Amino acid sequence: MTDLRLDDDGGEVVGSPTLRATMRTRNGEAWVAGPDPLDAPLGGGDGERFAALLAALVERAESSGATAVHWESDGDEDQVEAVAARVDLVERRDILRLERPLPLPADPTTPTLPVRALRPGTADEAAWVATNNRAFAGHPDQGHETLASLHRAMAEPWFDATGFLLLDGDPPVDAGGRLDGFCWTKVHPASADGPAAGEIYVIGVDPDAGGRGLGRALVRAGLDHLAGRGLGHALLYVDADNEPARRLYDRLGFTTARTRRVRSRTGLSPR
Structure with a gap:
């Protein structure tokens, strides 16, 4: 296909419109996002052209050792x-x-938890992974973290340890x-x-700490932290079947803004 171009972090099909996809690897699995421009229509010939790009990226991911490929759109x-x-x-x-405005209204029925910020370079890191x-x-995605994957996230420009809130168990991490x-x-x-x-x-929430309402209280702690930074809007992502x-998020006033569709092929045999 003459209008297909691949580069280190994805590729594009050139034409009208030019459709681009990006690809990253996380925990041995490849994630493709696109098409860019965001939400570009994929009807008719454009769908066929983008499918050719996806096929090339799937082949690249498999040949590079990925065990699964996920396409987000x-x-x-x-x-x-x-x-x-x-x-x-x-x-x-x-x-x-899901999205909602900040701050949250007061809720005396939800306890205020003694959360603290993650301390990089300490036992907090291994405790969080566990x-x-x-x-x-x-x-399918979140349950395979390692110290290496955590350190990669911590190296991102957006990372801020003060917004990474931890709740110690009994005994605490220290x-x-x-x-x-x-x-x-x-x-x-x-x-x-x-x-x-x-x-x-x-x-x-650790499974052994379940049944205490910690999920709701931890979400509120995070939203209160964000509001304290002067932010007036909050968002999060959740699986549609969860x-x-x-x-929980309905009770906290979140509403659906849009749907991200993930289509996957797992169980690849690396070449």
Whole structure:
């Protein structure tokens, strides 16, 4: 295909419009995002052209040792399904983007937790990896963190340890214990697309600490932290089929802004 161009972090099909995709690797799995321009329509010939680009990126990922390929798009569901079928990305997962204004109204029924910020370079890091992987055991993406993957995230320009809130267990981490939970937040600067916003990036509760209402209290702690930084808008992402989490976020006043569609092929045999 003469109008297909690949580069180190993705590729594009040249034409009208030119459609671009980016690709990154996380925990041995490849993630493709696009098309760019955001939400470019993929009907008719454009869908066929983008499918060719996806096929080339899937082949590259497999040859480089990836065990799975995931394609993320905010596009129209029917068009995404048609393109994914052409490339045999048949496993389906929908992720909702939820939003609400800040600050939260006061809620005396939710306890204020003694959260603290993550201390880089300390036992906090290993404690977070252990608690995260216990909290997300079986999750297709979040449950396979390592110290190396955490350090890569901490090296990102957006990372701020003061917004990575930890809740010690009994005994606490400094006494050889582990975390009961955490709420990792992220700030998105203002851009042409909208004002600055705060994100609940990851929130988790250790299974042994479940049943105490910690999830709701940790989300509130994260949102209060973001509001304290002067942010007036919050967002988060949640799997569409995660009914308990969706009920929690509904009660906190979040509403669905859009749907991110993830279409995957797992169980690849690296070449």
